[in-house]
Amino acid sequence: METNKEKTRYSDEELQEFKEIIMKKLEEARNGLKELTEAYTTQNENDTNDTSPSFKILEEGSQVLSKEENGQLAARQRKFIRDLENALIRIENKSYGICRETGKLISKDRLRSVPHATLSIEAKLNQNK
16 A cells, blocks of 8 residues: 555545545534624624613624624634635545645645645645744
8 A cells, every 4th residue: 555655646536535524514614604604794683772871872883893803803704715616626626635735645634634725744844933
């Protein structure tokens, strides 16, 4: 059997395993994005019109901050979804799992934990130096 150093790409069976992992993560990410989007686009159902003006200002400030935070989280989630979708394209092209820096295969363990990875651990560590 070939070792990772000798292989130039993952087999179709291996790619199918990664595709299933990515599809599951993609579904979870899309659901998460939907929840985040709903959270920052839905108005607060607990209306503060009948409370004191100072409380209303604090409440509105809190809502703005929360909307900003949710907006940032949603942006991150959209990027994650895009990265996963790009990984699916690489699977279709049979170029999935190949490090864009070294050209070597990224370890299966890394791809199972970070299925949208485009760098091997070695390349990632060198990037941070």
